[in-house]
Amino acid sequence: MKVSLPPQTLMLTYPILIVGSYDAGGKPNIMTAAWGGIACSQPPCISVSLREATLTYHNICASGAFTVNFASEKYVREADFVGMVSGRDTDKFNVAQLTPVKSKQVNAPFVDEFPLSLECKLFKKIPLGSHTMFVGEIMGIVSDQNILGQNGAPDVGKAHPFVWGSSPKMGYYSLGEPVGFGFSSGKEIQHQ
Amino acid sequence: MKVSLPPQTLMLTYPILIVGSYDAGGKPNIMTAAWGGIACSQPPCISVSLREATLTYHNICASGAFTVNFASEKYVREADFVGMVSGRDTDKFNVAQLTPVKSKQVNAPFVDEFPLSLECKLFKKIPLGSHTMFVGEIMGIVSDQNILGQNGAPDVGKAHPFVWGSSPKMGYYSLGEPVGFGFSSGKEIQHQ
Numbered sequence: 001m002k003v004s005l006p007p008q009t010l011m012l013t014y015p016i017l018i019v020g021s022y023d024a025g026g027k028p029n030i031m032t033a034a035w036g037g038i039a040c041s042q043p044p045c046i047s048v049s050l051r052e053a054t055l056t057y058h059n060i061c062a063s064g065a066f067t068v069n070f071a072s073e074k075y076v077r078e079a080d081f082v083g084m085v086s087g088r089d090t091d092k093f094n095v096a097q098l099t100p101v102k103s104k105q106v107n108a109p110f111v112d113e114f115p116l117s118l119e120c121k122l123f124k125k126i127p128l129g130s131h132t133m134f135v136g137e138i139m140g141i142v143s144d145q146n147i148l149g150q151n152g153a154p155d156v157g158k159a160h161p162f163v164w165g166s167s168p169k170m171g172y173y174s175l176g177e178p179v180g181f182g183f184s185s186g187k188e189i190q191h192q
Numbered sequence: 193m194k195v196s197l198p199p200q201t202l203m204l205t206y207p208i209l210i211v212g213s214y215d216a217g218g219k220p221n222i223m224t225a226a227w228g229g230i231a232c233s234q235p236p237c238i239s240v241s242l243r244e245a246t247l248t249y250h251n252i253c254a255s256g257a258f259t260v261n262f263a264s265e266k267y268v269r270e271a272d273f274v275g276m277v278s279g280r281d282t283d284k285f286n287v288a289q290l291t292p293v294k295s296k297q298v299n300a301p302f303v304d305e306f307p308l309s310l311e312c313k314l315f316k317k318i319p320l321g322s323h324t325m326f327v328g329e330i331m332g333i334v335s336d337q338n339i340l341g342q343n344g345a346p347d348v349g350k351a352h353p354f355v356w357g358s359s360p361k362m363g364y365y366s367l368g369e370p371v372g373f374g375f376s377s378g379k380e381i382q383h384q
Binding site: 001002003004005006007008009010011012013014015034035036037038039040041042043044045046047049070073076077078079080081082083084085095096104112115116118123124126128129130131133135137138139140141142143144145146148149150151152153154155156157159161162163164165166167168169170171172173174175176177178179180181182183184185186187188189190192 | 201307347351
């Protein structure tokens with residue numbers, strides 16, 4: 001049976017986007033966001049939506065750059081932690097024992113321990129309401145070599161990512177088995 | 193070891209956003225997109241980026257509305273299929289044996305067989321390059337009652353969603369075990 005729910009930000013799964021930035025003094029900060037995703041193929045862009053109350057919001061406005069980092073399962077505690085506290089009163093890289101590395105492409109730090117980082121230049125800033133969307137052009141990518149598959153792209157079987165899943169306990173979930181394949185599973189219907 | 197990759201739209205996982213819309217004659221269409229995510233909490237908004245070549249692009253421009261539907265695992269073939277072919281030459285609802293239901297909130301159809309659908313009014317249209325971002329204000333939500341947890345939100349343990357994972361075989365992946373919990377796992381670091 002279908003039921004109607006009030007307007008709210010519901011999906012079944014959300015990405016865990018860990019945003020790196022420098023403040024005006026060059027101090028690195030990271031925070032976890034779940035509002036965002038790829039925004040454009042050419043130029044390649046990713047969007048992250050942030051509240052003005054966050055330090056990251058002001059860092060990106062000033063620096064014009066940020067990174068989006070993706071953690072592997074063994075860093076789920078760190079990913080959660082950097083979304084819980086503010087960089088205004090906590091040196092999150094230091095407390096979480098993560099290593100900021102200055103991107104060669106943009107004025108922002110990436111997280112050395114995480115397997116994949118997108119190096120972004122601020123492309124558009126779009127106020128929407130409680131959140132402002134920062135669209136970043138992906139100027140470069142830093143990846144752990146050992147997560148890459150034969151096609152040169154990351155392989156989740158090696159990178160062990162996790163997503164945030166909608167559930168009463170607000171769980172972070174690893175990936176399970178493949179249940180289908182892109183531009184492949186649908187052929188069973190196409191050729192019926 | 194870190195390696196640099198050329199600029200491209202890489203994440204470890206992507207959402208599967210199945211967009212419903214009507215054409216000018218009221219014919220329903222759906223397509224699968226992976227570029228998008230929640231964009232704002234208040235007003236609640238979700239974004240989907242589309243190429244102008246798609247029928248859905250023109251449908252949303254004309255109708256000012258769309259739905260974003262989330263499929264469960266057993267509909268992975270259908271989700272893949274509606275991303276493979278164009279609504280210009282295929283009645284995708286009909287071929288995939290899915291049922292379009294007119295939203296009571298907006299002028300767009302949702303997919304009756306899928307457990308969760310967001311009913312969106314076009315809020316902003318943002319040209320970025322190859323893709324245009326459609327930000328939709330979530331005016332209502334239709335959910336299968338049997339996927340809701342005790343907190344009234346969807347429970348992935350009941351909804352059985354899947355994500356697209358970066359891998360050579362372009363797999364759709366079910367969720368595995370929880371590896372942590374939001375605003376909880378990070379406390380181990382906070383209290384060290």
